[in-house]
Amino acid sequence: MFSFVVNRVGFLKDIPLFAIIFDSLMRFWMFFTKPELLDWIDDLEENVTQMPGTTVGIHKYGGTEFNYMGKEFAHVHSNGLLDILLNKELKQSLMTEGKIKDHHLFKNSGWISFYLQNKQDLGYACYLLNKAYDHTKQKQNSIQLDTI
Amino acid sequence: MxxxxxxxxxxxxxxxxxxxxxxxxxxxxxxxxxxxxxxxxxxxxxxxxxxxxxxxxxxxxxxxxxxxxxxxxxxxxxxxxxxxxxxxxxxxxxxxxxxxxxxxxxxxxxxxxxxxxxxxxxxxxxxxxxxxxxxxxxxxxxxxxxSDHYHENMVSDEILIHASTAEVWQHVVAFDPISQKENYWLFKIGMPSPMATTVSEHKLGANRKCIFSNGYIFDEKIVKFDVNKNLIFDIVDQPKDPEIMGHIDIKRGQFILKDNGNGTTTLIGNSWYNLHVFPTWYYDLWAESITRNVHFRVMEHIKLLSER
Known part of the structure; x- marks a missing residue:
């Protein structure tokens, strides 16, 4: 369903609130069909909020957005699809582990996608989020140093 | 405590x-x-x-x-x-x-x-x-x-019937009760579906009644009676059902019969309605789907009767 909407009617995401409402309906569905997934998403959120300088918000295309100093480094959709921003080198090295995929839309970018399918995936998702956090923090700090 | x-x-x-x-x-x-x-x-x-x-x-x-x-x-x-x-x-x-x-x-x-x-x-x-x-x-x-809100829409469907227009026409103006099982999920869970149609006379200005599964009746008046070709009826009164009351007004219905020249007829069913619930991008999807299924339930029945 998610893939169908993203691939076939993805242009609708530009309608204000459409993607957020769609994500809320996925959340509604998951509440009844796979409630543990919402627990895992909450666990991810708690994990991220413990990292200094992070905030959690709503992603413009639906889901929960994780930011470092206001800069997004990951977001998770309510069907368990975790999109994470890494750099291309890091992405390549992690790809060899076979657990992550190209971002479901931006294949040639530093973004990757990882599906939370069971509780064991939570540990790896936190590991990926830590990597993305470190990467974004490093990048932000170097930008700050450059401006000084 | x-x-x-x-x-x-x-x-x-x-x-x-x-x-x-x-x-x-x-x-x-x-x-x-x-x-x-x-x-x-x-x-x-x-x-x-x-x-x-x-x-x-x-x-x-x-x-x-x-x-x-x-x-x-x-x-x-x-x-x-x-x-x-x-x-x-x-x-x-x-x-x-x-x-x-x-x-x-x-x-x-x-x-x-x-x-x-x-x-x-x-x-x-x-x-x-x-x-x-x-x-x-x-x-x-x-x-x-x-703001003013007004939305009118027309839904059109067609079906091929292996019978002459004269044969089809007999079952278009009025038809015997539909005995086929419901196959649309909203009809299955209780939404009224069309069951039969009666007519006072086979002529222009005659009163027509469309009877639904729960006994509700749509009163209609024939406003065009072009034998074997075109039937148009205006809905003059519709039931006060909580499922439709104030939300949708069915205004007019039409059956067009096209002779294909090979013993078959293309039957076209058109319905016009006013929607009173907004946003239309959402409710029109439902209204179209329901109207379409009403059309097909009636038209499949007409096909069955005509091809018998």
Whole structure:
């Protein structure tokens, strides 16, 4: 369903609130069909909020957005699809582990996608989020140093 | 713990307060809006299904902002919030079960979104932003409520029948009761479906009656009677069913018979309706789907009778 909407009617995401409402309906569905997934998403959120300088918000295309100093480094959709921003080198090295995929839309970018399918995936998702956090923090700090 | 203490604890709970106040707010706004409406048009504007549920979600988020509450709990309590609103609509606004089933994705979608948007808003502790969002939603609500709303649509379907136009015509003007099983899910769960049609006379100006499965009757008047070619009828009276009352007005129906020259007939069924519920991008999907299934139920029956 998610893939169908993203691939076939993805242009609708530009309608204000459409993607957020769609994500809320996925959340509604998951509440009844796979409630543990919402627990895992909450666990991810708690994990991220413990990292200094992070905030959690709503992603413009639906889901929960994780930011470092206001800069997004990951977001998770309510069907368990975790999109994470890494750099291309890091992405390549992690790809060899076979657990992550190209971002479901931006294949040639530093973004990757990882599906939370069971509780064991939570540990790896936190590991990926830590990597993305470190990467974004490093990048932000170097930008700050450059401006000084 | 005594019963009084338990009751006090429940009533004092921020979760419950949020849900109660959100529902009271929604019904007050709908009540005020209905009483200020210039005339009883029965129109339900998009704000009632979009802005109010979203504000309900934001109100709950305001009550829940200082308590530890996880996303899953927000989802669960928002679903409860929506269920209460839907139940109140059933008991106090007289809405039908199927009608509420159709509206529920909008209600749940916007209440859950409102709760999460509210959570993000109140986390920022930016009063200017909160007031701006609140004012924007209120502004949209007022403008939408005061605007004229009119939507008319026509749905057209066709079917190939292996019979002559003269044979098909006999079953178009009036037909015996439909005995086939329902195959559209809304008909299966109780939405009335067409069962039979009677006619007072086979001529222009005659009265036609379309009888539905629950006994409801649509009174129609034949306004074009072009034998073997074209039948148009205006709907002059329709039942006050809670599922359709005030939400949709079927205005006119038409059957066009096209002789294909090879012993077959293409039967085209057209229906015109006015929709009184908005947003049309949502409700028109349902209205078209229902009308289409009414068409096919009747036209498949005409095909069966004609090809017999």
């Amino acid at each position: 005594s019963l009084n203490k338990k009751l006090f604890k429940v009533l004092n709970s921020k979760i419950l307060q949020g849900i109660l106040i959100a529902n009271i707010f929604a019904f007050l706004v709908i009540g005020i809006q209905s009483s200020l409406a210039p005339k009883d048009t029965g129109i339900l504007v998009f704000s009632e299904f979009v802005i109010i549920p979203m504000l309900m979600g934001i109100i709950t988020a305001w009550f829940w902002k200082d308590i530890e509450i996880r996303g899953k709990q927000i989802t669960g309590y928002s679903i409860l919030n929506g269920l209460i609103a839907i139940l109140m609509s059933f008991f106090f606004l007289g809405e039908g079960f199927i009608c509420l089933l159709i509206v529920s994705p909008l209600i749940f979608g916007f209440i859950i979104s409102g709760a999460f948007i509210g959570r993000a808003m109140f986390k920022k502790r930016n009063q200017k932003l909160n007031i701006s969002i609140g004012s924007l939603l209120l502004g949209i609500f007022i403008v939408d409520s005061l």
